[in-house]
Amino acid sequence: MNGTVLLVEDDLAIGEMVMNYLRGEGFQLLHAHDGEEALEIFSRHDCDLILLDLMLPKLNGMDFLRMVREKSHIPILILSAKGGEADKAIGLGFGADDYIAKPFSMIELPARVKAAIRRATHYVDKSPNQRQSRVITVHELSMDMDNLIVSKNGVELKLTAKELQILQLFLNNPKKVFTKQQIFNSVWNDDYFGDENVINVHMSRLREKIEDEPSTPQYIKTLWGIGYRLGEF
Structure with a gap:
């Protein structure tokens, strides 16, 4: 298994497509349909990466991103049709690691996800026996x-x-x-x-x-x- 991905996407068709494709690439998927549900799932499950839509009901993607960043360094990739430079800058400014504008390539997506998880994993703390204080x-x-x-x-x-x-x-x-x-x-x-x-x-x-x-x-x-x-x- 390549890791656990939390997909935060209210569009059912896009959500199903992304989940099916990433599952085929060996990922475990969790799916939230709005920002409040995403916060609840994030608090209860260990995830390796978040795929986040910006336009969400109940709690928008930017607020969700800001709240997660107060607690965690988990990689966050934004998936959004809002491809303008201002939205991209705001998302990155709040702590997103990357921005993928819709429509996106389903071939490119898992590669970006794997790369983000790999980079984050490289910076995970070592075990106490391996840890050196430099x-x-x-x-x-x-x-x-x-x-x-x-x-x-x-x-x-x-x-x-x-x-x-x-x-x-x-x-x-x-x-x-x-x-x-x-x-x-x-x-x-x-x-x-x-x-x-x-x-x-x-x-x-x-x-x-x-x-x-x-x-x-x-x-x-x-x-x-x-x-x-x-x-x-």
Whole structure:
């Protein structure tokens, strides 16, 4: 079995199609038809990934996404006909890992799901016997690189999976300048097609959490026209 996927989709035809296809790929499926039902299922079951429609009854997809992100770093892929840049940016800003606009390829979907679960699994904490404490500290910011715990002035910060991976990339390479393409290739492990908005949104959200003044960042500096690098203190 490849993992358990929670599908949050109120369109019965689309829901049945997605579930049948992913089951054929070896996934176990849970299905919620609205946001409130999705929250209930999520609280009672262990899931490896959430496929989330935005236009939902009772509790909309954005609110559901925000509430899940307060508790969990589970990979979340948005499935929505709302393919505009604004909706995409909002979804990514709330902590979604990827955005797939309807109509989507049923061949592409399981590949995206497997890739997201694989990336998340790579960052799961090791067992106590395997765990090593390798902490990198930059000024007031510290990151336990093995357990993926980030703190500032001793207070733990709640970062999404993608934010953790971006920060880890810079802390592991303190002298290197990264272009947006290099960040995308490293963190999303996918081909980059010039979608700068994805990087911009995640970088903005990360800076809001780690910087004293996000408008004048010190930890992750912008090199205009080139990319980003870790700041020097």
